[in-house]
Amino acid sequence: MKAAIDCPSGYVCIYPEINFGGQPWVRRAVDGSVKDLPTAIRDRGSSIRNNSDRTARVYEKRNHSGRHVCVTRSGGSLHDLRGYNLNDQTRSLKINRNDCGCPSPTPPSRRPIRTQQSAPPGKHHRAGLISARS
Secondary structure, eight states, rough: OOOOOOOOEEEEEESSSSGGBBOOOEEEEEGGOBOOOOTTTTTTEEEEEEOSSSEEEEEGGGGGEEEEEEEEEEEESSSSSGGTTTTTTOOOEESSSSSSSEEEEEEGGSSSSSEEEEOOSOOOEEEEEESSOO
């Protein structure tokens, strides 16, 4: 069995085989996101290692859309994307400082609008949410 190729410090690496096998495609985290991965790894990623101080999200479609997985910073890794239904379906990469589990900021057109309901004198106001979608 061949030894896995290490992912350098400060980089996100996407491997074409499970368990970090094969020649990885590497990206310096400081260079930011990629809306459409290069053909060398597009729709070929099977495992991911993140040795940067940022989080890395790999998406199944261009422009950071569709299903995705988030790989935590500082040594986070996923050795097999089959369990996420993303094996050989890597299409775009988002690198940022948002923690995994924290959603990206919602576009203004979809952001809930916070309202206050009127209350009779002496009663407390209750805040409610109204969806901006109509």
